[in-house]
Amino acid sequence: MGRRKSGQAISGWVCLDKPLGMGSTQAVSAVRRLFDANKAGHAGTLDPLASGVLPIALGExxxxxxxxxxxxxxxxxxxxxxxxxDSVDKEGAEIGRSDVRPSVEQVRAALPAFVGEIQQTPPRFSAIKVDGQRAYDLARDGVEFELASRPVTIHSAEVTDAPDVDHVEITIHTGKGVYVRSLARDLALALGAEGHVSALRRLRVGPFSTENSVTLDFLTDLVHRSAASEGLLPVATALD
Structure with missing residues (x-):
């Protein structure tokens, strides 16, 4: 007989507002422990340097x-x-510097070229596999390699804030497989500038959004009040 999985047969979705600094696997483990669930997984990796919506599936x-x-x-x-x-985020090593500061008007004018079905090359620091190894491992080891571009779809892209000349905030709606860091890299290149992603937040994955998300602190409080089920969304939510 196979070994039974430990934990309870709890089923449903948790729309977690993942905090900065926590990996997706770490977040799934934390939620699974809180619910004492016998099975858990997630729908879409979110990097530690990103916050926001991470749908976590429990049980069925x-x-x-x-x-x-x-x-x-x-x-x-x-x-x-x-x-x-090199990683197109704030933790990477500097590889370029420029005094060019694109204006909001220039950014808005450049964005339409990245809307629709486009060819996008993933960043070197990504989970894409190259000959069986993760690209980020090869990049960290200084190995030279090339990643092929692939078709992805960006449905919309707009400037939503520009607090100062050094920063611009953009909101996008996408299909699967889009790398925000690649978009930032390519946009900077198109504008003759240097830049990197300094903040990233996922707002939505299908029916899961920041509007129905919960924090780990909130879930912990529910568990302590024996009200954990209040933090669960129905199994069928993913089918909406």
């Missing part, structure tokens, strides 16, 4: 994760002009 909901792979997503991110990094 894990059988509906596949339906979320094609779901539309929404992101809000900030580009910091002046410095580009």
């Amino acid at each position: 909901a894990t059988k509906t994760v596949a339906f979320m792979m094609e779901a539309r997503k929404a992101y809000r991110f900030t580009i910091e002009w002046g410095v580009s990094t």
Whole structure:
């Protein structure tokens, strides 16, 4: 006989507002422990440097994760002009510097070229596999390699804030497989500038959004009050 999984047979979705600094696997483990669930998974990796919507499936909901792979997503991110990094985020090593600061009008004029079905090359620091190894591992080891571009779809892109000349905030709605860091890299290149993503927040994955998301602190409080079920969405939510 197979070994029974520990935990309870709890089923449903948790729309977690993942905090900065926490990986997706770490977030799933935290939620699984809180609910003492016997099975858990997530619908769409979110990097530690990003916050926002991470749909976590518990129990029978894990059988509906596949339906979320094609779901539309929404992101809000900030580009910091002046410095580009090898990972296109604030933790990477500097690889370029420029005094060019694109205006809001220039950014708005450039964005339409990135809307629709486009060819996008993933960043070198990504989970894409190259000959069986993760690209980010090869990049960290200084190995030279090339990543092929692939078709992705960006449904809309608009400037939503520009707090100062060094930063611009953009909100996008996308299909699957879009890398925000690649968009930031390519937009900076198109504008003759250097830049990197200094902030990233996922706003939506299909039916899951910041409007129905919960924090780990909120879930912890529910568990302490024996009201954990209040933090669960129905299994069928992924089918909406």
